[in-house]
Amino acid sequence: MQGIHGTVATGLLSRFRVIRSTDNDEMRAYVARLLTPSRATPAHEGAQIAAELSAVDLGAVSLVYGRSDGDELHVQNTEFLSYYDVHFAVTGHNLLECEDGRVLLDHTTAGIISPRMRADMRLSDGYSQLHLRIERFALEGHLERMLGQPVPGPVRFQPRMDLTVPALASWERLVGQLVQDLGSPTGLSAGGGGALWGEFLISGLLLAQPHNYSDQLARRQAGSGRPPSVRRVIELIEDDPAGDLSLPRLAQVAGVGPRSLQRHFRDFMGVSPREYVEHVRLSRAHHDLLAGAGSTVAEIAFRWGFGHVSRFAGAYRARYGVPPSQTLRSACRPAGNGI
Structure with missing residues (x-):
């Protein structure tokens, strides 16, 4: 298994497709419901965009796959995020900008947006992307259990995720395994294992990707005691x-x-x-x-x-x-x- 990029882009999460359309207003309504309200503008006036969305809700964790064809797109979030959003570029590339920096997403680099942030994205023609949505209450509650102390929050991750780093490469393979498992109607996730996947993915993300609590988490993992x-x-x-x-x-x-x-x-x-x-x-x-x-x-x-x-x-x-x-x-x- 080669992670997200070892999966077949065509038909990714096809069992869970919710829409395929050339109607921009219809697509925008679905994106707002599954992710966050946004505005998409083609690079060339009058260009017709064909897009599709697939979505799987596993409780505290959701997967949303999207693809667009017909022109480059400028996508702007119109509201602040209330959740953690990991972006994987499956095909093509995406220039992702948020207040914490700018990241070019491709097969070696993913991006993560933290709550209370908005993103500005420039998608290549034929771009497809997998979103891993993690609810804020679940991630911060999980971190509190790992730390044994409160997290005033929010957790702020570094937006650039280098998928060549061993820990993140392993974590990405786990996401890919979940996608593969979801492709089968008899997989672990179909048997009520969605919560287990979520717990494992959240733990791995907190350990693999730097954030503002990483030093405290490292001390806790090393067994540093309290006076x-x-x-x-x-x-x-x-x-x-x-x-x-x-x-x-x-x-x-x-x-x-x-x-x-x-x-x-x-x-x-x-x-x-x-x-x-x-x-x-x-x-x-x-x-x-x-x-x-x-x-x-x-x-x-x-x-x-x-x-x-x-x-x-x-x-x-x-x-x-x-x-x-x-x-x-x-x-x-x-x-x-x-x-």
């Missing part, structure tokens, strides 16, 4: 997140001065004590909102130590991508009402 002062504070926060967790109280429990505690937290946790407290409180509130364990957002926010509902709502939306009221409404919706 007793940090461990005592973490135990207090986890045991009583709604209690008095002011910096003076935390420093008293740690047995060090406030400045030393803040420095230790930065060194070993990557966040300040205040950020860690907010993270734990948000996590507990999120769990209650998902379970419908409260009649109002305010009730749940106050339960977990948030004194200002508006600030809680802003922090919650920044982390989970939706307002807390939407999570609570979804939890309280009667079964059978649909989406």
